[in-house]
Amino acid sequence: MATNLTEAARAVRTLRIDGYSATTAMGEEDSIKSRWSVDGYEWEVSVYPARVRVPMDEVPWVAAALNLLSQGRTNVVRANLAARLVDPRGSLQASEQKSQAETFIGRKGFSSPVFVYLLPSRDLPASGYLWNDTLTVECTITVLKDMPVPTVPVSQVLPMPSSNLHQHLAELLRAGTGADVTFVVAGEAFPAHKAILAARSPVLMAEFFGHMRETSSGRVQVRGVAPAAFKAMLHFVYTDTVPELDQEVKAVVTSWAQHLLAAADRYGLDRLKLICEIKLSAGITVDTAAMTLALAEKHSCSHLKAKCVEFIVSTPAILDAVVATEGYRHLEASCPAAVTSIVISMRGGRN
Template identity: 55%
Template sequence: MENACTSLNQVARSARLLNIDGFSLTAGMGGDYCLKSIWTVDGYELEVLNYPGTTWVALKLVFLSEARTQWGVRASMACQLVDLSRELEPYHEYGVSETFHHPQDFGALVFMDRNKIPSGYIKDDMLTLRCAIMVLRELPVPTIPAEEVVAPPSTNLHQHLGELLQSEMGADVTFLACDESFAAHRYILAARSPVFKARFFGDMKDKCSARVEIKDMEAAAFSAMLHFIYTDTVPDLDRPLEEVTTMAQHLLVAADMYGLERLKLICEIKLSGGITVDAAATTLALAEQHSCLKLKAKCLEFIVSTPAVLEACWRQMGISTLKKAALWSSPSFSSLPIYSTG
């Protein structure tokens, strides 16, 4: 089995031969005399300064760019004598390594005493240095391609709570509605409904009662309300409006009674979606009683939409001519167009 190899970093390299022609003539020229060369490595610009005019042949690596990261740029320079005729092997290697941040940061390298340079490396009064610069590259931050990102699964909390309601496990209160019993959990009810919170954990009489009788709601509506409290869903309203109008009306009343504002809004939207002559009167009355302003406006808009619809609604409501006149003068109708009913 082959050994796996992982690169933990990457290095950019560049190498050149630096020829100092007339090497003997540079002797004694002092430290101000230098030979310059510009390098570009990994996108950074650097300058190599060669000082051959002192007792020691010295080099300086100068950083001319701005580091791309706050940690700076780690770079090194290595030099050795080489024989262009290849009669001699490269001679010794000297190096310097620095971390650069800003332009003009530098690292100095004292190469060797010019008087100790083997004569074989000086050909026709020319000294050749092989110089190599290495720059440690900044590795990109590993990222996961978008197509490989696994989306988190959708929440299933409502499913777990729905199963808890259905299993009755740990239930500590039982409701009686129209001779049907429903087991539930006080803390869940209290967390969802301010009315249940006051009933079970306030000063109301059912605080310690394990059985609570519901006298103002049908069993089907109470069951649907419990399901909403546990799951935040209302499957009983998923069918067309004409099939669930009565349930939506009952749940609207229940939601307002127990402070379930989201359920109340769901019922209001459902009932607004297709008002009919048969349901208009009852829905209008509920909207008025439970402060559903948008639903009330929808009902009134439907009732006065045409003279025929208006008259049909009057008949459905069993309203006499005298009562019609009284209704027209009420705030609910005063801002609406009046159709002649003959």
């Protein structure tokens, strides 16, 4: 099955110049003109008896030129001029056809003409094409017509399959096939693959393939991370997803986000860290504000810290309620800088 990508309008005319010898008095910019109508446009074809081909060339040529005279329907009009000398007696074959394409700006008088050079003027008398003081030139104008981009009917388009790479990697993690490192977290073992971990975590890249002490170790002891949080972090490393953060219970999501944010910061997983920040920012309450602020301060989460402070000082009632929580007492003891941020924000609000 063939699909047309373009259409073309074409017109062919034979232009005869009688009394050609009289044109020897014409200059290089002088021409004999003919008007055409092709594809709804007005065109002008000019025949030059002695057109200089290039500025530094003193040899004049028999040439033909095409110019667009009318206003274009579109911004550009693409056209081609082809020309050749013919012998009306039929004694000679037509000369070699010369052609030149041009894109005309579709505003009247804006574009320059396109030229086709046929034969040096001095060679014309001996060529046989000048007969009985008459020169005959066959010109062809071809105008390219834009067509709408062809489309394949929807019924013929196969749906693009969704990516299942994350599923394959999740199964690889679950099965432990080819695992070359085992993390031990609170006595629980997690087999994994160094290359995948290193590709995702700059910390693990340095640990496995740098000069750290565990470079060649097949077992890595992990302290300070809950096994469930470490397992969820590994799942993210392999699949770029965190199902635990998509639950509907906000308190559960907040708890997971707190644990995962700490793990993400520890292993340089910036995307997971940002996801946790977003989840925690959306779930700030009186009960969680102080603890979340302490977490933000500890792990350099500027956006989350600003959200927590904004919530805490939003009203006097909320401030009093947060100050009364156990989390605030923990905040005072562990993060005095965060308390200072609250005080500064309160003063700014009063001013």
